[in-house]
Amino acid sequence: MLKSLKYSALALGLIGATQAMAGPDLTVVSFGGANKAAQVKAFYAPWESAGHGKIVAGEYNGEMAKVKAMVDTKSVSWDLVEVESPELSRGCDEDMFEELDPKLFGDTANYVKGAIQPCGVGFFVWSTVLAYNADKLTSAPTSWVDFWDTKKFPGKRGLRKGAKYTLEFALMADGVAPKDVYKVLAGKDGQDRAFKKLDELKPSIQWWEAGAQPPQYLASGDVVMSSAYNGRIAAVQKESNLKVVWNGGIYDFDAWAIPKGLAKERAEAAKKFIAFSVQPQQQKIYSENIAYGPANTQAVPLLAKDILKDMPTTPENIANQVQIDVSFWADNGEQLEQRFNSWAAK
Numbered sequence: 001m002l003k004s005l006k007y008s009a010l011a012l013g014l015i016g017a018t019q020a021m022a023g024p025d026l027t028v029v030s031f032g033g034a035n036k037a038a039q040v041k042a043f044y045a046p047w048e049s050a051g052h053g054k055i056v057a058g059e060y061n062g063e064m065a066k067v068k069a070m071v072d073t074k075s076v077s078w079d080l081v082e083v084e085s086p087e088l089s090r091g092c093d094e095d096m097f098e099e100l101d102p103k104l105f106g107d108t109a110n111y112v113k114g115a116i117q118p119c120g121v122g123f124f125v126w127s128t129v130l131a132y133n134a135d136k137l138t139s140a141p142t143s144w145v146d147f148w149d150t151k152k153f154p155g156k157r158g159l160r161k162g163a164k165y166t167l168e169f170a171l172m173a174d175g176v177a178p179k180d181v182y183k184v185l186a187g188k189d190g191q192d193r194a195f196k197k198l199d200e201l202k203p204s205i206q207w208w209e210a211g212a213q214p215p216q217y218l219a220s221g222d223v224v225m226s227s228a229y230n231g232r233i234a235a236v237q238k239e240s241n242l243k244v245v246w247n248g249g250i251y252d253f254d255a256w257a258i259p260k261g262l263a264k265e266r267a268e269a270a271k272k273f274i275a276f277s278v279q280p281q282q283q284k285i286y287s288e289n290i291a292y293g294p295a296n297t298q299a300v301p302l303l304a305k306d307i308l309k310d311m312p313t314t315p316e317n318i319a320n321q322v323q324i325d326v327s328f329w330a331d332n333g334e335q336l337e338q339r340f341n342s343w344a345a346k
Contacts, residue, residue: 023053023269030082031254032059033212034235034290042286043277052276053269061210064091067259071096076259079270083120086164086329088255092119093330098258098267104275111278112313114323115253115295122253123277124286125293127312127321128165129249131228133218134241144173144248147225148197150204158217158226161207163340164329165227165250168322170197172248182325191336195343207344218242234291234310244310246317252324253295287311 028044030036036059044055058078060066064087070076083091091097097119102108108116115122130147134140141153147169150157159166168181174197176184184190206223208214214228215236230249233242256274258267276282283299286292293313294300300308308314312321 022051023272024266025054025056026079026266026269026273027056027058027077028080028082028273029058029060029078031062031211033210034232035211035254035292038231038286038289038292041289042282043273046282046285047273047276052272062087064096067091067096068094071260074261076261078259079262079266080256080258080273082254083257084254085114085117085122085252085324085326086333088117088120088257089326089330090333091257092117096260098260098262100258100271100274104271105278106275110296110298112253112293112295112297114326115255115278117255120255120257121274121278122255122295123274123283124295125251125253125313127230127246127249127251127317128160128227129230129233129312130169130225130245130247131214131218131230131233132225132243132245133221134243136218136221136224140243140245141225142245142247144169145175148173148201150201153224155204155224156206156217156222157201157204158206158208158214158223158228160227161209161344163336164324164333166198166340167191167194167336168250169227169248170194170201173197173201178248178320178322181322182328186328191339195339198343215240215242230310230312231290231292246312247320249312249317249321250324251312251318251321254292 030039044057048054067081099118102116105116105121112125132141137153141147146153147157167185171181171184171194174193206217211229211232214226215232217223218226219240230244233244236242258270278296280296280298280302283294283296284302287294287303288307291310293311312318
């Protein structure tokens with residue numbers, strides 16, 4: 001009896017020691033959906049299995065006001081938040097995110113250009129693309145010009161309810177070359193031109209706000225074409241006839257950022273989690289579970305050819321795409337989103 005008590009005490013001691021070694025539970029907030037499911041497989045589950053502590057997975061729709069309110073009131077309850085590049089840049093400028101030492105993530109030469117930022121690390125590359133349901137169209141669209149052509153391609157169009165991406169697509173539909181989009185959009189005339197082009201399509205637009213909506217709208221026939229996140233379309237291609245047009249897509253990183261004001265121990269654990277998520281093996285598993293490109297280029301040779309064909313970063317897919325201009329949206333985002341909201345409400 002004494003012996004078994006001794007063993008029990010020893011076992012409890014070991015469990016206690018393991019728990020003490022494990023880091024704190026981390027609340028990681030992402031955009032949800034197929035993206036979150038891939039993160040669970042590639043990052044959260046392996047992190048927990050390695051004994052680093054538990055991941056409490058939350059989701060949001062990118063509302064920076066929530067993060068700002070936490071930081072301003074010094075009541076930060078999120079350890080890590082997934083953000084798009086313009087929000088990362090703006091949040092960094094506004095002192096909402098912790099600054100990160102690039103050395104924590106290894107050699108920056110191993111990452112897609114722009115992945116390592118002062119206040120965050122891009123952990124995958126994704127594109128907003130033109131998607132369509134091949135069962136509903138007699139011929140295939142090839143560009144945003146076709147997207148705007150309601151005579152040749154009758155039916156509703158899906159667009160994300162916001163200025164970002166929507167204004168760029170409008171300019172490309174008006175004949176602006178992908179490489180010149182931000183040059184044109186930088187001036188008031190270019191912005192007016194984009195809104196004028198949107199006026200033409202307005203009666204045919206069905207707005208979407210969550211990434212899960214475009215594939216649903218396309219599958220049901222509510223819309224015949226839609227802007228969409230490429231990974232959301234790839235996720236349903238096995239059971240549908242949804243197709244992607246890479247020409248004129250806009251690619252961006254999603255990055256991890258740590259809200260400012262986190263307790264030191266939690267911030268350190270969050271940094272370790274970021275470094276873990278951008279390891280080649282973790283990146284490979286992520287890209288195997290959703291068609292988003294790895295930010296760490298060392299993961300590319302680990303991926304099968306049939307997976308690479310759906311990646312936004314393969315040379316033929318990226319050739320006619322636009323990299324989102326982060327500084328443009330950081331400088332003009334607020335004003336253009338306000339103008340867009342009042343335009344959409346009319």
